[in-house]
Amino acid sequence: MARRAGRRPPPSPLPQHAGVDAVRVRLPGDGAGRWTTVRDHLLERYGPVAGADQVEAMLAAGRFVTVQGPVDAATPYEPGGWVWFHRDRAPEAEVPYAVDVVHRDERIVVADKPHFLATTPRGRHITQTALSRLRDSLDLPLLSPAHRLDRLTAGLVLFVVRPEDRGAYQTLFRDRQVRKEYEGVARHDPAVRLPLTVRSRIVKERGRMAAEEQAEGPPNAESRVELLEHRDGLGRYLLLPATGRTHQLRLHMAGLGLPLLHDPLYPRQLPEADADDWSRPLQLLARALEFTDPLTGRTVRFESGRRLAAWAGNGA
Numbered sequence: 430m431a432r433r434a435g436r437r438p439p440p441s442p443l444p445q446h447a448g449v450d451a452v453r454v455r456l457p458g459d460g461a462g463r464w465t466t467v468r469d470h471l472l473e474r475y476g477p478v479a480g481a482d483q484v485e486a487m488l489a490a491g492r493f494v495t496v497q498g499p500v501d502a503a504t505p506y507e508p509g510g511w512v513w514f515h516r517d518r519a520p521e522a523e524v525p526y527a528v529d530v531v532h533r534d535e536r537i538v539v540a541d542k543p544h545f546l547a548t549t550p551r552g553r554h555i556t557q558t559a560l561s562r563l564r565d566s567l568d569l570p571l572l573s574p575a576h577r578l579d580r581l582t583a584g585l586v587l588f589v590v591r592p593e594d595r596g597a598y599q600t601l602f603r604d605r606q607v608r609k610e611y612e613g614v615a616r617h618d619p620a621v622r623l624p625l626t627v628r629s630r631i632v633k634e635r636g637r638m639a640a641e642e643q644a645e646g647p648p649n650a651e652s653r654v655e656l657l658e659h660r661d662g663l664g665r666y667l668l669l670p671a672t673g674r675t676h677q678l679r680l681h682m683a684g685l686g687l688p689l690l691h692d693p694l695y696p697r698q699l700p701e702a703d704a705d706d707w708s709r710p711l712q713l714l715a716r717a718l719e720f721t722d723p724l725t726g727r728t729v730r731f732e733s734g735r736r737l738a739a740w741a742g743n744g745a
Contacts, residue, residue: 442494443513445570448561449550451494451513456506464506467493471500471512487514521557525707528559530567531585531731536724537598538563538572538588539731544710547580559586576602579676581693584611584715584733597723602673608719609670611678614712614739615687617656617664624655627681631674639694640676642684650674652681663690665740668713678713689713690739712739 443451456470464470468488475484491499493514500512526543533539540559542548547558556562564572575587575598589595601607628648633640653669664687668678676695682688683695690712693699714737719730 441513447556448564454512456510458509461508467500467504468502540586541733544583548577581711582713585718610717611668612714612716613666613689614737617659627652633675650677712737
């Protein structure tokens with residue numbers, strides 16, 4: 430029987446693998462006359478990409494599953510039905526740093542993410558992400574992020590335990606009701622008069638690694654930059670973003686002539702291999718989050734336990 434449009438899919442019959450959900454496939458509702466079995470559809474859909482032999486091997490191993498159980502060669506095609514499977518993934522280089530948890534309750538988890546670990550699965554980073562690790566280690570398969578932090582940036586990320594609460598916490602970030610404090614290390618230039626507020630228009634095109642500032646159009650990004658201290662030609666800066674554009678702080682610091690230490694994109698893009706030099710992490714830390722909890726009404730503040738290596742003289 431075809432499923433009615435707009436209905437939510439059933440829960441996945443497959444458990445997560447290393448904190449990663451199974452892929453969910455919707456069987457087209459108009460496919461009754463085109464495919465006799467689910468196998469026929471899967472071969473047409475994935476055979477040209479993965480190879481027919483690979484699809485057949487996965488079928489033989491019972492890796493394609495519906496709510497009724499594993500798909501085999503005779504499983505009839507049901508328009509509007511659902512199929513789940515775990516795809517084979519390329520090996521990932523393990524990020525050799527732990528994700529620390531600075532707060533956990535029944536609503537939220539505040540994690541202290543290391544450099545080089547992505548927040549959520551994307552592209553070539555799937556299991557080596559904060560979300561996958563936390564889901565697995567904390568046994569919280571429904572954990573989801575309220576916002577994101579660049580892979581190369583260390584520091585605090587807020588995750589939501591229950592799906593029904595996610596919108597409330599995401600709204601805090603969308604409506605700029607979260608005070609976010611960052612710390613960065615860059616060269617010290619006494620000619621740059623601080624503190625100051627930087628405003629510019631930042632645009633990032635899909636498919637390009639770097640964002641850019643544009644002269645035309647109204648500003649859409651604002652950052653406060655303060656010098657906390659300096660020594661030996663380096664400065665430690667407090668960075669307060671009022672907005673959350675991609676790479677905003679990195680761009681604004683580079684625009685001041687003070688690019689963050691070990692930044693592989695700004696002011697110029699380095700080869701990809703240099704971006705993952707673990708001995709030279711980007712010197713940017715999301716060190717504090719402060720907000721009024723939308724579910725309890727209490728004002729809360731969380732602080733990172735990490736320190737930037739270029740200033741502290743040890744790992745972050």
